[in-house]
Amino acid sequence: xxxxxxxxxxxxxxxxxxxxxxxxxxxxxxxxxxxxxxxxxxxxxxxxxxxxxxxxxxxxxxxxxxxxxxxxxxxxxxxxxxxxxxxxxxxxxxxxxxxxxxxxxxxxxxxxxxxxxxxxxxxxxxxxxxxxxxxxxxxxxxxxxxxxxxxxxxxxxxxxxxxxxxxxxxxxxxxxxxxxxxxxxxxxxxxxxxxxxxxxxxxxxxxxxxxxxxxxxxxxxxxxxxxxxxxxxxxx
Amino acid sequence: xxxxxxxxxxxxxxxxxxxxxxxxxxxxxxxxxxxxxxxxxxxxxxxxxxxxxxxxxxxxxxxxxxxxxxxxxxxxxxxxxxxxxxxxxxxxxxxxxxxxxxxxxxxxxxxxxxxxxxxxxxxxxxxxxxxxxxxxxxxxxxxxxxxxxxxxxxxxxxxxxxxxxxxxxxxxxxxxxxxxxxxxxxxxxxxxxxxxxxxxxxxxxxxxxxxxxxxxxxxxxxxxxxxxxxxxxxxx
DNA sequence: CGAGCGATTGAAAAGACTCAACCACCGTGG
DNA sequence: CCACGGTGGTTGAGTCTTTTCAATCGCTCG
Numbered sequence: 001x002x003x004x005x006x007x008x009x010x011x012x013x014x015x016x017x018x019x020x021x022x023x024x025x026x027x028x029x030x031x032x033x034x035x036x037x038x039x040x041x042x043x044x045x046x047x048x049x050x051x052x053x054x055x056x057x058x059x060x061x062x063x064x065x066x067x068x069x070x071x072x073x074x075x076x077x078x079x080x081x082x083x084x085x086x087x088x089x090x091x092x093x094x095x096x097x098x099x100x101x102x103x104x105x106x107x108x109x110x111x112x113x114x115x116x117x118x119x120x121x122x123x124x125x126x127x128x129x130x131x132x133x134x135x136x137x138x139x140x141x142x143x144x145x146x147x148x149x150x151x152x153x154x155x156x157x158x159x160x161x162x163x164x165x166x167x168x169x170x171x172x173x174x175x176x177x178x179x180x181x182x183x184x185x186x187x188x189x190x191x192x193x194x195x196x197x198x199x200x201x202x203x204x205x206x207x208x209x210x211x212x213x214x215x216x217x218x219x220x221x222x223x224x225x226x227x228x229x230x231x232x233x234x235x236x
Numbered sequence: 237x238x239x240x241x242x243x244x245x246x247x248x249x250x251x252x253x254x255x256x257x258x259x260x261x262x263x264x265x266x267x268x269x270x271x272x273x274x275x276x277x278x279x280x281x282x283x284x285x286x287x288x289x290x291x292x293x294x295x296x297x298x299x300x301x302x303x304x305x306x307x308x309x310x311x312x313x314x315x316x317x318x319x320x321x322x323x324x325x326x327x328x329x330x331x332x333x334x335x336x337x338x339x340x341x342x343x344x345x346x347x348x349x350x351x352x353x354x355x356x357x358x359x360x361x362x363x364x365x366x367x368x369x370x371x372x373x374x375x376x377x378x379x380x381x382x383x384x385x386x387x388x389x390x391x392x393x394x395x396x397x398x399x400x401x402x403x404x405x406x407x408x409x410x411x412x413x414x415x416x417x418x419x420x421x422x423x424x425x426x427x428x429x430x431x432x433x434x435x436x437x438x439x440x441x442x443x444x445x446x447x448x449x450x451x452x453x454x455x456x457x458x459x460x461x462x463x464x465x466x467x468x469x470x471x472x
Numbered sequence: 473c474g475a476g477c478g479a480t481t482g483a484a485a486a487g488a489c490t491c492a493a494c495c496a497c498c499g500t501g502g
Numbered sequence: 503c504c505a506c507g508g509t510g511g512t513t514g515a516g517t518c519t520t521t522t523c524a525a526t527c528g529c530t531c532g
Contacts, residue, residue: 152431195388
């Protein structure tokens with residue numbers, strides 16, 4: 001058995017308020033809820049693959065997902081890390097195009113799949129929701145412009161500092177972590193976020209650890225000195 | 237006098253069909269046309285600046301525009317080059333946010349400014365247009381994921397080859413160029429597209445010229461061997 | 473227990489950047 | 503008309519970051 005079905009009610013969903021579906025009226029919500037199917041994915045399962053066509057959208061109930069693109073040499077570039085409450089796959093669906101990227105679970109994750117027709121119907125009926133979607137896309141576009149710029153201009157060290165701060169947010173969000181969020185990724189994934197070789201990444205992590213900016217236990221990374229990292233990241 | 241006003245009718249506009257406004261019904265088009273103001277910008281004039289707030293959108297009637305973001309060290313990263321028919325500035329406006337990037341003319345350009353209220357009204361009324369806008373944003377998101385990946389993974393040489401091919405398209409589009417498009421950019425701008433130092437860019441251009449892949453006359457670059465460049469760019 | 477993956481370290485090589493100087497072209501003002 | 507200043511283009515040399523390759527280690531899983 002590759003995956004397990006579960007029942008989740010949108011109305012009772014713990015991540016509802018933090019998701020893009022948060023603002024839906026009860027009518028729209030019911031429509032989204034009606035035909036969706038929720039599945040528990042195991043760690044490192046591919047949810048969708050670059051080049052295939054979307055049949056609907058996924059809403060993350062729990063777990064983290066990496067969105068990545070495979071480069072010419074087979075190396076993955078991670079574009080973003082999604083967490084509970086995030087919705088994925090709607091862009092390619094709306095543009096009636098193939099997925100430009102792939103999605104894979106980083107840990108066990110529960111995803112709700114909403115069929116294309118239901119999603120589109122709600123989008124057509126609920127102009128507030130349309131607005132929400134458009135805003136979300138705009139924000140993503142802006143943050144990708146940021147990433148592009150730092151990838152082009154900043155040395156690896158600065159990018160790593162920035163990535164650690166970003167990941168602290170992502171990993172601190174859900175758990176009952178009292179500010180002690182632990183980043184849990186393979187060194188390779190981390191390198192593919194920062195855009196560098198795994199070895200380089202390991203060496204820099206080592207430096208940061210020596211400087212007491214972070215702590216590591218196995219693969220887990222705990223960010224200690226946000227302020228100093230912000231300075232290193234050259235964020236203005 | 238910094239800029240000159242001119243009159244252009246959307247209904248007669250030469251770039252109408254190639255723009256996102258192409259599919260508008262005559263009613264919507266009239267609404268877009270009504271309150272717009274068209275201005276001739278000189279070369280190297282800033283149209284809007286990162287961090288300011290949009291009051292409407294711009295439609296490019298003629299000329300090329302660079303969209304860029306200024307990095308921490310004051311170096312610009314060019315995100316895209318827009319040409320006649322393209323619309324710019326709607327994302328920040330729709331997300332009710334500041335511009336995440338700046339826009340500057342690369343040559344004399346005629347831009348039509350459409351006030352926010354008119355644009356939003358058409359967007360609300362015309363669901364086809366909403367669809368068009370969403371698609372355009374999705375496509376941009378996909379192509380930015382591409383850029384991100386090649387910036388992170390490909391050496392400068394490959395990125396330059398890719399950029400030249402892309403620019404050939406951009407510069408070949410309008411003119412009555414019979415396949416002999418000439419790229420006309422400063423070396424610095426070109427370096428800021430590729431994401432490298434100006435000197436590095438110049439050296440690589442020199443190599444390409446030696447290999448008869450391109451021709452240069454002053455700052456102008458003519459792409460000769462598309463196929464070979466595609467291979468160098470490692471496009472799959 | 474052996475295979476294999478992920479993490480780590482070392483050493484060498486390569487790619488790209490910086491700095492500095494110089495050139496070429498162009499518009500301006502004397 | 504020509505010297506001048508400035509911008510953009512080019513070249514060289516040295517340096518440094520980052521990558522690559524190779525090898526080792528630790529741990530988990532079957």
